[in-house]
Amino acid sequence: MVEKLARLTADQRSNFVAYLDGELSEQETQQIERLLAQNEVARHDMESLATVWEVLDTLPRTKAPDDFAQKTIATLKLDEQQTPLAEQAWFQKTQEVGSRVLGWCLVIACGFVGFVLLRSYPPSSADALIENYPVLEQFDSYQEIGSVEFLKKLQSSPEWLKHNQNSGEAIR
Amino acid sequence: MNATSQAATNPYLSDPDVQLMLRVREDDEEAFAELVENYQDRVVNIFSTILGSQEAAEDLAQETFMRVYRARRGYEPQAKFSTWLFRIANNLASNARRSSKRRKEVQFSSGESGPMKTGLPEKNLAEKSALMPARQLDKAELVTIIHEAMETLNDRQRMALLLNKFEEMSYSDIGDTLELSPSAVKSLLSRARENLRDFLENYVQM
Numbered sequence: 001m002v003e004k005l006a007r008l009t010a011d012q013r014s015n016f017v018a019y020l021d022g023e024l025s026e027q028e029t030q031q032i033e034r035l036l037a038q039n040e041v042a043r044h045d046m047e048s049l050a051t052v053w054e055v056l057d058t059l060p061r062t063k064a065p066d067d068f069a070q071k072t073i074a075t076l077k078l079d080e081q082q083t084p085l086a087e088q089a090w091f092q093k094t095q096e097v098g099s100r101v102l103g104w105c106l107v108i109a110c111g112f113v114g115f116v117l118l119r120s121y122p123p124s125s126a127d128a129l130i131e132n133y134p135v136l137e138q139f140d141s142y143q144e145i146g147s148v149e150f151l152k153k154l155q156s157s158p159e160w161l162k163h164n165q166n167s168g169e170a171i172r
Numbered sequence: 173m174n175a176t177s178q179a180a181t182n183p184y185l186s187d188p189d190v191q192l193m194l195r196v197r198e199d200d201e202e203a204f205a206e207l208v209e210n211y212q213d214r215v216v217n218i219f220s221t222i223l224g225s226q227e228a229a230e231d232l233a234q235e236t237f238m239r240v241y242r243a244r245r246g247y248e249p250q251a252k253f254s255t256w257l258f259r260i261a262n263n264l265a266s267n268a269r270r271s272s273k274r275r276k277e278v279q280f281s282s283g284e285s286g287p288m289k290t291g292l293p294e295k296n297l298a299e300k301s302a303l304m305p306a307r308q309l310d311k312a313e314l315v316t317i318i319h320e321a322m323e324t325l326n327d328r329q330r331m332a333l334l335l336n337k338f339e340e341m342s343y344s345d346i347g348d349t350l351e352l353s354p355s356a357v358k359s360l361l362s363r364a365r366e367n368l369r370d371f372l373e374n375y376v377q378m
Contacts, residue, residue: 062217
């Protein structure tokens with residue numbers, strides 16, 4: 001049995017406001033209601049807290065002026081115009097898109113360079129064939145000649161020199 | 173993913189103001205104007221009670237909405253829109269009160285020597301009324317006394333009280349706004365109302 005004038009605990013007092021706000025669990029609510037039924041101090045405490053809440057209704061409710069939204073939007077626009085270029089939304093978006101495009105260009109360029117490098121190094125057998133194509137084209141003739149010594153002798157022979165001279169005159 | 177399953181994964185998507193804010197994120201100016209109109213009176217009222225000045229309240233409310241707009245690109249619905257809005261408002265109110273206190277300190281320290289004139293009508297009124305406890309206060313006097321009582325609260329108590337009183341926010345929502353647990357909000361509000369009572373019982377019959 002709770003005494004009529006028993007002092008309240010800190011915990012009970014802190015539950016009073018939550019009780020008035022409807023924020024207590026069912027069990028806590030019942031405990032508070034039992035206490036209120038038996039304890040005058042609790043009832044007085046609760047009433048005074050409720051009065052404080054009602055007194056706050058005296059505070060006037062202030063309203064924004066009718067053109068508040070328009071003014072806010074106008075101020076925002078003005079603010080955006082005065083914002084440095086680097087902080088403006090459209091500039092940031094353009095910068096973002098620009099850096100993405102640049103990034104992709106770099107990736108493509110790197111890919112191309114990589115492709116070229118891979119193709120040229122290490123040299124493939126096809127590259128050697130292409131490089132020696134003029135020799136391969138005349139390979140049968142070179143085989144018939146047999147050796148380099150023969151060509152050297154031919155170059156220094158008087159008959160060959162005379163033949164070359166005649167051919168040059170004929171061309172002129 | 174359709175709208176119903178999105179709302180199931182993110183409960184805040186069912187908040188119509190969150191939907192408006194998502195349109196603001198896509199630069200929809202009409203949606204922003206609608207949001208401002210939905211909340212302008214509530215934000216101005218809270219600031220006005222905290223700062224005691226309609227003009228300062230309007231300026232701060234405007235700054236609140238401007239911050240909302242500037243933050244639109246990174247907006248993700250992780251709370252009710254009102255919770256997010258009042259969190260911004262709370263930060264601005266705390267900053268405004270801090271700088272207003274600093275200004276007052278500067279004024280007092282640079283003032284003339286001799287007996288300090290407070291120049292605060294509330295203070296004079298409180299002293300006058302304290303001498304006449306039985307006198308019936310008129311509404312204007314009572315409002316002044318309530319403002320004075322609110323001054324005895326700290327910033328968090330004051331904001332929690334106003335969100336509770338004027339916005340009828342639950343402890344859970346107040347907790348989200350002030351970044352506190354619901355049990356911390358419970359003790360915050362309990363202390364706030366007890367502090368108010370301690371002050372007001374000198375003037376109002378309890």
